[in-house]
Structure formats: structure tokens, C-alpha cells
Amino acid sequence: MEKVEVKDLLEAGVHFGHLTRKWDPNMAPYIYMERNGIHIINLYKTAAKIKETSEALHKIAASGKKILFVATKKQAKDIVAEKAGAVNMPYITERWPGGMLTNFITIRKAVKKMASIDRMKKDGTFNTLSKKERLQVDRLRAKLEKNLGSIADMTRLPGALFVVDIKREHIAIKEAQKLNIPIFAMVDTNSDPRQVDYVIPSNDDASKSIDKVLSLVTSAVADGLAERKSDKAEKEPKAEKKVAAKKKVVATEEEE
Template sequence: MIPRRVVARSSQSSKLISRYTLCLRQHRSISTEISPGSSNPATPKGPLIVDFEEQVKLAASESPRPSIIPQAQTQTQTPGRPLTKLEEYQRLKAAKHASDQIGGILEDHYKPHELITNPPSPRDITLELLLASGAHLGHATALWNPGNQRFIFGIRQGIHLISLDVIAAHLRRAAKVVHGVSKNGGIIIFVGTRDGQERAVVEAAKRTKGYHVTERWVPGTITNKDQLLGDQKLRVLNHLDQEIRLTEQQKLQLKKKLAATGKKDIDKLQVEDTVQLPFGYGAVRPDLVVCLNPLENKTMLQECAQYRIPTIGIIDTDVDPTCVTYPIPANDDSLRSVQLIVGVLGKAGQEGRLARYEAEADRAEELERRQKRLEESKRIQEEATTTAQAHKDAEQAASESRQRELERESLISYR
């Protein structure tokens, strides 16, 4: 996620060139043909002519140089004998090893898919990352909203520039809010209705086990929820986001409740395994709404404000920052900027959900330990009660035996 750049490898160029030249001399696949139509072989008109046998003799007469091929793989070459497949592979591998050290290498560069498949976590937010995504670019100065004055850093070529420090601070705050709502098991809805935002919105909703809206926000989804969503099935989940299934007894009770509403024939009622309660409960409102384009979803923001549902939104320089609860001043037109912000929020929600799972597992372990301690104390108490009862019975038997002996002695003395 950093701009692409090429960094040269630090090595001695002369040594590398000499090694590469030696490998070329040792390779048999170098062409030895001369250009067609040449009368004098000593002065070729075509490409460079290399006599392999002469180069081998020249290399043998020179001083020995460090070989690139491992000593265990080198074999003596008989003049006139063709190379085997293994020798050709070894020499090709040596030439590749020498040529790999010439040139440059690519460091970390921008990969568009990683903002969706592997977004950065809130603690990995840097100013360089925001700058590379273009989150600081605002709208033209003629379109600005005066409420965004505290977010603006300056003006360049007729557009406002948003401060990167402000973007990072507000993004971290919004990530903490998403983390807290997800950790407490709240319902989060991601709303992004512009072109190109669908995949990022869906992936963020999957990470938080929440919901998403990518087409159009239907007016009245929150204010008139019972009329729009009353026929939908109500799912009941546990603390681990697992759907709770109904037992046969619960199904029978549900059929009786449905029959009490007006349907008298209980046997014809179809009840699914999941909870379906059209009576008394109605649709559920979300606990947090994340909006990526507030300008196109003003109706949704008004409905959330009417029922005091907190909202998070990307606020550009032409948007009123008071329309959402937690604004994130950034560029809402850049797809890379939007993917970065929604990816960070989705990763924060995922971390909160996993923290809830860990807390639930710890709570279950603590309950299990308490149950074991309770059973152990109960067992010890029962053992103590049994021992006390045995002692009591033994003492009673001993007292009875002594009483009988005294009666016998008294009877004997009376006689």
C-alpha cells in the first residue's frame, strides 16, 4: 500500500559482470554463426561471433576465478562430447543465479485488492497510507461548507486540502466506536450506494457479522419498520452469532400463539426452525449505521437522528459535518480512499466481534469452573455429612450396648 518504487541492489558491478561473462563463456548454447554473405570470417557484418572452443581455451589459460556452480555439481567436460540434460540445467541455473543479482528489486507497492481482502487495522493507520489513498483531497473552494473549516489544511490549485492528522484522529475514533458496538453484540449497517462501493461494503459487513445496503435506502425502513419489514423472519442469535433453533415444544407453543391471533386450524400452520414472531415484536432497529455517501442518503440520516441511532459518515468539504454523529473528514469520491476507510472500520468490527467471542469463552470457562467447585464442595459436604452420621450411629450403638450391660449387671446384683 505504498507507492511503487525501484531500489537498486547494492553490489559491486564489476564482479557481477565478470561472473556473468564467465557463465556466458561456459554455456554451449551461444550462437557461432556468422552473418550470411560475409566473405571474411574475421570481420563479421552480423551479430557478434563467439567461438566456443576458443573461449574455453582462453578461460583455461586465465587465472582461476571463483565458480558460481557448486563444486559438487561440476564435472569435467570432454572436448567434443555434448552436454547432458543435467549439465545443461546446472549451467542454466548458474547463469540465472548470476543474472538475478544484476538490476533492481521491487519493494512494497500498491495492490488494489488488499484494501478489500486484507484491510489494515486501526492501529496501522499512518499519514503516508492516507496520503497515498488520496483521502486529503477535497472539493473546489467554491463548493465548500463553512462547517468544515476546522478540518481544512490549505488550498492548492483551487481545491481544499484536508489535514491528514485530523483524518487519522477521526478515523481512529470511529474505529473505536465500531469496535465497542460489535464487542457488545450490536447491529451495524453499512450503507454505500455509489458505483464501485458494493464489494467493499459487503466485505466490511461480513467481517462485523452485520448488514449492508448497496442499492437504495427505502424511505421508512426505520420510521415505518413494522409495515416494511413486518413480514420478514426474525432471527434469534446467541452471543456467538449462532442462530438458535426451536424445539418441538417451542414450535407447539408458537402455533398456539399464532392460532390465537385468528387462525384456528393449528395443524395447517407452518412454523420454521428459526424464530418467526410477527406478534408483538416487529422489526429490529440497528445500533449503528455507517454511511459512505451522506449526500445521497439524507433521508436515512434523518430517520437515524429521529430515533437517536448513532451514525458514522465520510464528510467531504462540500458536506455538512453535523448530519452524522461521528464524522470522518476525507475524500468521498476516491474509490481507494473509501475502500481504505470502510476496510479499517470493518477490521475494527471484526476485532470487536472476536473479543466478544473470547470474553464469552472465558465466561463459559469461569461458569464451568464455578460449577465444578460447587459440585466438589457439595460432594465434600455430603461426605462430611455421611461421616458424621456414621459417627453418630456408632456412638448411639455404643451407648445402647453400655445401657444393656448396665441393665444386665443390675439384674445380676439384684438376684
């Protein structure tokens, strides 16, 4: 797990909040001071919260559950796609598909539709369609890919949600709350932290700040995945030994 340095957070501008008149009073515990009409976030608290968040995400990744990353704002999209993609986690960076969590079965059907189009292309069925039909199928495939491509491997509900800008992604937050899915988020001074289980008080508008925080949390996810892999590798030889021992017992019994 990457060490959280306050100096690095400062350099990335994680401490810059919103204009004081736009603040949410529930963020008061995380605010250090006001400067030129802007709230400054207490980075020591941010560092502690990143550590806490990282430990929890590490556990979730090690347990084999997926963490769904959500960020549709321009400055966060590419960063989230890159960082979540690097640790093989699903992400939503286009519009949030309403019912993504609460109506997961319907979303899965759309993902399966995408897979069936791919199969059609492989087995040659696609080529038997008329030119117009092929064009329609291609358009549908492109639309599905844009909205749902990054969640194609998500066969069940995620173990957690990681959100950048909870004000913007309020629908995602509501759906996760309904299903009791833990919510992790970068929360700026204009948002209500009570909606989130794991709050990272931070500047959720600047790409440098988003990049820094996401690098730290996805590094914890990567560690969790590595731990899961090594545990599996350890268990496999043991399981094989057990099977071999059982076979040996059976063989001896048969000989007798």
C-alpha cells in the same frame, strides 16, 4: 486495530475534497488548503478522527450490537458489501428502504416473508404451486433479496450507522437522528459534518479512498468481535464451574 498512517491516506487520495465553490463552511476546521480550485483535507485530522471512530466502533462490536453500513453510490457499493460482509455486519447498498429504521417492524415482516419462501422451497410446498404462482414467488424473493438480503440477520435496530456520503444518504441520516442511533460517516468538503456524531473528513467519491477508510474501520470492528468471542470463551468455563459447584452442594445436602 490497524495503525492509521497519514502516508497511506495520502496515497489513497483521501485528501481530495470538492471544488471550493461547492464547499460547506462547517467543514472549514478539516480543510488544510485550496489547490487548483479544489479543497484539500487535513489528513492529520482525518487520521485522528479515524482512530477515534475505530475505538468507538470497536466498543459497539464488542458489546454485541450490529453496525449498519450504508452506501448506495456506484463506487462504494461493492467495497461496502465486501468489507461489512467480511465482519458479518448488515449493509444497504441498493436503494435505502424508506422507514428502514423508523418503521423497522414492517421491514422485519418483509425479511420474515423471505424466510418463509425459503421454508416453502425446503418443505416442498413451493412445488404444489402453479407455474404462474411459482414465478411470482420467485420474483418476490429476488426483489426482497436485492433490497433486504444483507440485513436478513438484523433482528433489532442497529447500535450504529456507518455512512459513505451523507448528502446522498440523507434519508438514512434523518431516520437515525430521530431514533438517536449514533452516526459514523465519511464526510466530504461539500457536506455538513454537524449531522454526524463521528466525522471522518475524507474523499467519499474515489473508490481507493473509500476502500482505505473502510479497511481501517472494519478492522476495528473485527477486533471488537474477537474480543467479545474471547470474553465469552472465558466466561463459559466459569459458568460451568459454578453449575458444577451448585450440583455438588445439592448432592451433599441430599446425602445428609
